[in-house]
Amino acid sequence: MRNYVYPAQMQTQSMGKLSVRVNSQANLRPIENATVKITRTGDPTNVLEEIQTNSVGRTETIELPAPPLDYSLEPESMQPYSEYTLVISAPGFEDMTVSGAQILPTVTALQSSQLLPIVQPETSELFVIAPHTLYYEYPPKIAEDEIKDVSNFNIVLDRVVVPEYVVVHDGPPSDNSAKNYYVLYRDYIKNVASSEIYATWPEATIQANVLAIMSFTLNRVYTEWYRNKGYSFTITSSTAFDHKWIPERNVFENISVVVDSIFNNYLSRPGVKQPILTQYCDGVRVQCPNWMT
Incomplete structure (x- = not known):
């Protein structure tokens, strides 16, 4: 696992976890071999991780950098969570981009997304959190x-x-x-x-x-x-x-x-x-x- 250190985490490096589930919006069936590309929100060209879903539409649980735990336990001026952008794609489905997924330290974030079957080419969905x-x-x-x-x-x-x-x-x-x-x-x-x-x-x-x-x-x-x-x-x-x-x-x-x-x-x-x-x-x-x- 690579370690990514952002300014908000420079004082005390903390890690949060992320797991992604991908289903079809048409019939709610899990989508196997969907690809999830993860970047830091604000830096879309630097892909930090690229993971795929298994036979039940779930990815492995990965670790991502997050701010220090104290930020979320006491009133702070610093943002207590990191923000990531997830680009989710699968053959036969529209791409989905979730911008601003929130990762807190020490806990696991669960991202559940439903992809639309492609009706016309070059279509995608964008959700800004x-x-x-x-x-x-x-x-x-x-x-x-x-x-x-x-x-x-x-x-x-x-x-x-x-x-x-x-x-x-x-x-x-x-x-x-x-x-x-x-x-x-x-x-x-x-x-x-x-x-x-x-x-x-x-x-x-x-x-x-x-x-x-x-x-x-x-x-x-x-x-x-x-x-x-x-x-x-x-x-x-x-x-x-x-x-x-x-x-x-x-x-x-x-x-x-x-x-x-x-x-x-x-x-x-x-x-x-x-x-x-x-x-x-x-x-x-x-x-x-x-x-x-």
Whole structure:
């Protein structure tokens, strides 16, 4: 394994891990012998690694340089993750480029990508991964009641049900140009958690944050909050209204394990059927009294 040292890692060299899974978007079957070229974002001509998928569409797990662990454990001005660009290709499929895949030290990043069969030549997909919410300043959450008044709502569910899918509107509710994505519920929670907390945190901290994300999401599901307002989606990707969800971003293996272990849990209050709309902020750049931080 070659060692690549970037300025952010000069003080203390750390390593993170990456594994890539590639499926066909047409039938979700794994793609064997897909090629993944990895470069540092901002330096696309220098290929650091080139790996291929096996018979189940997965690559080997490789190590990549990442910033020091302390950057993600304490408030820092330095970016706590490295950014890489992945160019994924396979015969008969459109190329896909994922720019800005985030690698944290000591943990494994999982990149799952679905390639489109070629319909016309010279086509490709590009996904640019937005910065992490703890490193970039997104619009703060607009405060809401944690228990919603649904007396005038049309609620179909007679109990809280964990859905198989959620429909994510990739923008503010009023943005009619934003795309809607059908996302597996567990995959949605993993994506949001990987976008809003650092996978290097203690497991108990990750569990608490995942539980808060699930409770918030299930409140939207149970109350059919947006559908009762005339929209055709479950939740948005806007931090002002909901959680940050990023199409095609990598998630982290330890966060994925936590979600799979507690995915059917949520927070509630005695005598209240609906899950709590658990709002939270970082408590450092944004102050939110009486919320989770």
